[in-house]
Amino acid sequence: xxxxxxxxxxxxxxxxxxxxxxxxxxxxxxxxxxxxxxxxxxxxxxxxxxxxxxxxxxxxxxxxxxxxxxxxxxxxxxxxxxxxxxxxxxxxxxxxxxxxxxxxxxxxxxxxxxxxxxxxxxxxxxxxxxxxxxxxxxxxxxxxxxxxxxxxxxxxxxxxxxxxxxxxxxxxxxxxxxxxxxxx
Amino acid sequence: xxxxxxxxxxxxxxxxxxxxxxxxxxxxxxxxxxxxxxxxxxxxxxxxxxxxxxxxxxxxxxxxxxxxxxxxxxxxxxxxxxxxxxxxxxxxxxxxxxxxxxxxxxxxxxxxxxxxxxxxxxxxxxxxxxxxxxxxxxxxxxxxxxxxxxxxxxxxxxxxxxxxxxxxxxxxxxxxxxxxxxxxxxxxxxxxxxxxxxxxxxxxxxxxxxxxxxxxxxxxxxxxxxxxxxxxxxxxxxxxxxxxxxxxxxxxxxxxxxxxxxxxxxxxxxxxxxxxxxxxxxxxxxxxxxxxxxxxxxxxxxxxxxxxxxxxxxxxxxxxxxxxxxxxxxxxxxxxxxxxxxxxxxxxxxxxxxxxxxxxxxxxxxxxxxxxxxxxxxxxxxxxxxxxxxxxxxxxxxxx
Numbered sequence: 001x002x003x004x005x006x007x008x009x010x011x012x013x014x015x016x017x018x019x020x021x022x023x024x025x026x027x028x029x030x031x032x033x034x035x036x037x038x039x040x041x042x043x044x045x046x047x048x049x050x051x052x053x054x055x056x057x058x059x060x061x062x063x064x065x066x067x068x069x070x071x072x073x074x075x076x077x078x079x080x081x082x083x084x085x086x087x088x089x090x091x092x093x094x095x096x097x098x099x100x101x102x103x104x105x106x107x108x109x110x111x112x113x114x115x116x117x118x119x120x121x122x123x124x125x126x127x128x129x130x131x132x133x134x135x136x137x138x139x140x141x142x143x144x145x146x147x148x149x150x151x152x153x154x155x156x157x158x159x160x161x162x163x164x165x166x167x168x169x170x171x172x173x174x175x176x177x178x179x180x181x182x183x184x
Numbered sequence: 185x186x187x188x189x190x191x192x193x194x195x196x197x198x199x200x201x202x203x204x205x206x207x208x209x210x211x212x213x214x215x216x217x218x219x220x221x222x223x224x225x226x227x228x229x230x231x232x233x234x235x236x237x238x239x240x241x242x243x244x245x246x247x248x249x250x251x252x253x254x255x256x257x258x259x260x261x262x263x264x265x266x267x268x269x270x271x272x273x274x275x276x277x278x279x280x281x282x283x284x285x286x287x288x289x290x291x292x293x294x295x296x297x298x299x300x301x302x303x304x305x306x307x308x309x310x311x312x313x314x315x316x317x318x319x320x321x322x323x324x325x326x327x328x329x330x331x332x333x334x335x336x337x338x339x340x341x342x343x344x345x346x347x348x349x350x351x352x353x354x355x356x357x358x359x360x361x362x363x364x365x366x367x368x369x370x371x372x373x374x375x376x377x378x379x380x381x382x383x384x385x386x387x388x389x390x391x392x393x394x395x396x397x398x399x400x401x402x403x404x405x406x407x408x409x410x411x412x413x414x415x416x417x418x419x420x421x422x423x424x425x426x427x428x429x430x431x432x433x434x435x436x437x438x439x440x441x442x443x444x445x446x447x448x449x450x451x452x453x454x455x456x457x458x459x460x461x462x463x464x465x466x467x468x469x470x471x472x473x474x475x476x477x478x479x480x481x482x483x484x485x486x487x488x489x490x491x492x493x494x495x496x497x498x499x500x501x502x503x504x505x506x507x508x509x510x511x512x513x514x515x516x517x518x519x520x521x522x523x524x525x526x527x528x529x530x531x532x533x534x535x536x537x538x539x540x541x542x543x544x545x546x547x548x549x550x551x552x553x554x555x556x557x558x559x560x561x562x563x564x565x566x567x568x569x570x571x572x573x574x575x576x577x578x579x580x581x582x583x584x
Contacts, residue, residue, distance in 0.1 A: 135241060
């Protein structure tokens with residue numbers, strides 16, 4: 001079989017059925033990659049990875065997904081899987097480079113700067129600044145729960161990522177939401 | 185357990201209903217209650233406003249202000265093709281075996297091309313150590329950081345030969361603790377770390393496969409580490425107060441009345457005991473570090489390792505402080521209901537400035553607090569509630 005695989009030179013001879021499966025899977029993973037890579041990238045930034053690391057890690061995670069699916073792993077919720085692996089991989093990257101300072105975007109400074117968003121009113125800017133500060137005041141666990149829930153993970157999935165029970169996830173989320181409302 | 189419909193739904197139940205996380209029977213009950221109760225409906229709407237705020241934050245703050253990805257996104261197809269090529273083992277094996285026999289220099293290169301770099305949750309300890317996949321098309325720049333597995337040089341067989349390694353140092357063990365910290369695996373999970381026969385041995389009992397995989401993933405790249413998993417029928421959750429049920433004791437009826445009913449008492453008790461569990465887990469984690477790295481061992485670490493240890497200790501102490509505040513707040517309604525003095529900040533014991541000693545003290549006071557809280561709320565102590573409450577207040581004051 002010659003190079004029909006995206007213009008690659010002939011590689012290992014896959015069977016027709018295997019080739020079809022692989023193509024469908026590739027398309028699916030490629031589509032999820034299109035849809036979710038920016039969200040994963042941003043999530044990794046919130047974990048403290050620097051932008052180039054975060055981007056590389058995000059790309060790697062989708063390849064891992066493909067490898068796992070090709071191996072036949074049964075992955076029900078691929079988006080949740082991607083965030084779980086991104087979370088762990090992100091923590092590993094951070095742990096390996098403990099000496100490097102974590103990435104800390106100057107969000108408060110940006111939000112305070114009127115030049116940044118002239119189309120926003122002062123009230124809107126203050127609201128966003130308040131929200132940013134409120135989120136920053138959450139405990140790390142509460143913040144993680146909030147980020148992951150906003151990415152669509154269910155409580156058991158978030159619990160898997162963070163090593164806590166689903167009911168604790170619920171409790172952390174509740175506290176986080178209450179904090180947002182109380183402060184802003 | 186049937187609950188009367190005039191008892192309010194908890195915040196957790198309301199959010200659980202909104203998020204579709206309640207079991208059907210509970211969802212039905214809460215929904216029915218919401219039809220009847222304006223207050224709870226208001227509370228639910230307030231939670232929904234909180235959710236809207238969280239989404240606003242995500243959209244306007246995060247999406248709006250986090251830096252854009254620095255490079256154009258690479259296509260995934262080259263990497264996926266490489267993975268496809270590699271998952272044809274019979275061809276690759278045959279080829280690499282043949283080449284290895286006849287052409288040692290090129291064999292390694294062919295083997296590299298044929299092998300797949302598998303890391304992640306699916307990696308098991310039995311697979312030969314992985315080789316980096318040739319996927320330069322995916323990485324938009326030349327690889328500067330070391331990949332998780334080094335590409336073996338020519339002439340080296342795919343199974344890496346481990347050269348005799350030096351003994352594991354306290355610094356090696358410290359790196360393991362740091363990795364466990366990053367996974368929150370040092371709080372009450374059945375994971376043990378010790379140095380034995382020149383290796384840092386990490387053993388754990390009764391972990392779920394998913395959790396094991398996660399730990400392996402984190403620890404695989406650390407030097408001189410060995411993992412030892414034992415299966416056991418034990419559940420993954422750590423022993424805590426989950427099964428403690430507040431019993432109807434004479435001493436508790438006063439609290440029950442003040443708090444507004446049995447359900448309210450249950451909720452407060454659960455919250456208090458959960459918070460105490462968390463605090464105890466932190467105290468144990470700190471204590472373990474103090475035992476593994478007493479001042480004599482700490483002094484022998486390199487400057488970088490000492491910083492690493494200080495960062496770990498600081499993280500735990502910070503969390504301990506935050507959680508002790510939360511615990512004190514959650515116990516407050518109970519103490520107020522019993523009209524016991526709400527604890528002030530000062531305790532009786534002097535606090536040591538040596539962190540290892542402070543860790544020992546913290547563990548002792550936290551355990552004492554946990555004992556009196558359990559006695560008060562689980563009805564284990566037969567004494568009068570007021571005296572017990574005074575002991576709780578005193579124990580709380582010591583936690584700092």
